[in-house]
């Protein structure tokens with residue numbers, strides 16, 4: 001523990017006794033009997049805490065505190081006041097003193113006070129470090145791309161990050177919508193503030209409303225205490241509204257109001273709260289066709305779609321496949337303690353041709369599985385899942401060439417899902433894993449195609 005404490009006290013006996021005590025506690029202790037000298041020392045040395053007398057010649061402890069804090073806001077100052085002069089202590093606290101202690105100084109109390117202050121300092125700096133790490137991890141650096149289409153996506157996302165504009169990210173499942181949303185947040189001016197996710201597909205309507213806006217105690221049966229909503233938690237930061245296409249119409253009106261007026265109320269409350277959040281919404285649904293069907297409000301759509309980021313499916317940007325494979329091989333061989341350095345030509349050919357209905361998440365799963373299965377230093381075709389190496393599922397009875405593009409894609413999807421369900425003995429978790437999609441997404445598809 002290498003903390004430095006500077007003791008400023010004009011009475012030499014006091015000075016020596018406090019300094020001696022703190023040295024024995026293992027701190028590096030600097031001493032000064034004069035405030036002006038103390039300022040010089042604090043300018044030259046990395047001081048963590050200043051322990052200063054209140055009444056001194058040259059300048060008062062409060063002046064010293066104010067000057068110290070102005071020059072270096074990170075320095076913590078403890079003021080020692082005479083017993084009974086509480087006003088001066090209060091004045092010092094207002095000016096940013098970390099704490100005050102009355103004289104004669106109770107050394108035991110001082111010790112605890114210093115320990116608390118240092119603990120807090122440590123937490124703050126750890127927190128800062130964590131946040132830097134977060135922005136490194138979730139910034140644009142973590143997004144792998146090579147294709148020119150992704151370069152465009154990254155360009156828009158990068159430019160929008162520094163603004164406060166509402167962003168709508170669209171793209172098929174597994175294309176990296178959440179990844180982009182995080183990069184926008186962690187590269188923008190709100191990066192030190194929270195990034196809060198709300199998944200609109202995960203909750204029924206009533207719960208979703210209180211999830212978003214919070215509720216008062218007693219707002220409905222079961223609301224046995226007040227709960228803050230996601231809007232409140234995201235205050236100052238970003239609210240990521242995932243699967244926004246799943247919001248029921250009645251709630252869409254309420255969300256629209258928040259976006260327009262920037263205020264909202266907790267369920268069961270009439271007090272308005274200010275919505276200080278940046279909104280990033282995402283969906284894999286085609287909102288425009290939902291608008292035509294009447295299941296999504298066009299006014300909400302225009303509010304959300306201020307800046308639109310459309311992430312293309314992986315099959316439309318195959319240039320990204322090799323660098324993604326490389327990155328995933330590296331990651332998973334490290335995670336699994338394997339020494340896999342590459343992939344055979346043949347396996348690469350297969351992966352370059354595959355259709356990736358589950359997009360990058362599916363590719364990620366394929367590589368993970370192959371790394372785990374591989375018995376050599378390269379991934380070969382045999383290590384790939386069968387659906388990938390023999391990519392033609394049984395057609396679902398319909399003529400392959402008939403029907404619109406959407407119908408064909410849907411028929412293909414159904415066949416894949418049925419195949420995976422069969423192969424996994426109707427266990428949804430396993431089928432989803434095999435398909436490289438989330439279980440929730442699988443449930444949604446099963447329902448959509450009425451496959452149960």
Ligand SMILES: Nc1ncnc2c1ncn2[C@@H]1O[C@H](COP(=O)(O)OP(=O)(O)OP(=O)(O)O)[C@@H](O)[C@H]1O
Pocket residue numbers: 142143144145171172173174175176177178179180284324360361364438441
């Ligand atoms: N460009 C990329 N580089 C590296 N990893 C990526 C990239 N795109 C996506 N991924 C990875 O793929 C997985 C899926 O990404 P993400 O969860 O952001 O997709 P999504 O579009 O939100 O999917 P869903 O619609 O299913 O919610 C994640 O593990 C993510 O880290």
Ligand SMILES: [Mg+2]
Pocket residue numbers: 177178242
């Ligand atoms: Mg997502």
